[in-house]
Amino acid sequence: MPLALAATAGVRPTAELIARYDGRAPRYTSYPPATQFSAQVDAETYALWLRDLPVEQAVSLYVHIPFCARLCWYCGCNTRAVNRHEPVGDYVRLLLNEIALLGAALPGRLPVGAIHFGGGTPNMLSTGEIDAIFDRLGEVFALTADVDVAVEMDPAVLTRDWVRAAARRGMNRASLGVQNLTPEVQAAVNRRDTFEHIADCVAWLREARIGSINIDLMYGLPHQTTANTLSTLDQLLPLRPERLALFGYAHVPWMKSHQQLIDEAALPDAQARLDQSETAAERLAAEGYVRIGLDHFALPEDPMAKAQAAGTLRRNFQGYTTDPAVTLLGMGASAIGCLPQGFVQNAAHELTWRAAVKEGRLPIARGVAVDAEDRFRAEIIERLMCDFHVDLAAVCARHGRALSDLAEDVSRLAPFIADGLAQVRGARVEVLPAGQLLARSIAAVFDAYFSAESQRHARAI
């Protein structure tokens, strides 16, 4: 097999190179990717998988809250805006039932190492609803005192009392969606957040002894420029969040109809997007943040930076994570779960999810079983996405495979190598700095399901 392809001299990532390799690759938050999920995996399959989970092994939980106080026009999440609390209360009552259904299907009271509340806007929950969810989780699972509890938050509806109530129930990580603080950009995406309010939110979180704060930022929004990306960072960096994430806006109005409200003429072009992302990354590096994978940044003492240095960083549906759990159980409409046997997803449509739970059925809509080939390829893709390099010989040895099984995949790296985006030395594949923004497209070389013609995924950066 051609495992000694030489790289050409370093090539900067240009908009032209990005356009050439924008292969519409999956985000690889799972492998097989979500496009392979089908109704063949149903509630019955899930119940069998749950029954076989080892009772002593800690699992992680994901709880989805699909409500927001406002609808941001760029949003790609499964959520809807509500202006009264009644639908949230109804949803929580059914969520408690879903947790009980899950408990009945499990082989025992499994220990839990981490809980992630995502959305939507989990801080739309009332403090009484948070208590009810934690009480029910405590009945079904063994929640240890040191369980990691992470919550995604919309600062627009965050209050000091809410932070205190969530911290009392064990919240120790918070993620605030900020995106960009420029009024013109915010107006173009239906957000209105001032720096002063963000600073108050961070102060409330610090006061409640939340030791890990993440701030989500974006590039590529309408009217966004490199200058206003940097001025957003100038305001936020003195708050010293432990982590920041910088995601590229994916304009897919054919999939997310509310994105049609975004003025396409105001969207930055590929070169401008690249300038925004790379200039922000350079600024964060200058401020002492370590770049983690494609789109995360962390202070060097943060567990995520340490995990990257140790080669133990993982990728799951929340993006990059330090969570080592093999099993993630999802709850709530559209929640995705990951088990040793495969992936499952709850009904994304809230009414379908509600109907299933009301009928006493686990609300699974689709999923995919994984086989030995999938696990083999999943490890290669995860290492490339997390570490930007992979030792194919080591992965082959762990999976009882021959290196020659990957000859065809490796040969597909040739154009990336010729353009200075990747290199192969012996059995080690490395994504070079110029290719890191294209890591998804490079990893796709090892994806047995990927079709370069596929138009189902958003652009690669």
Ligand code: SF4
């Ligand atoms: S608050 Fe977050 S989840 Fe809700 S619409 Fe805005 S970006 Fe989406």
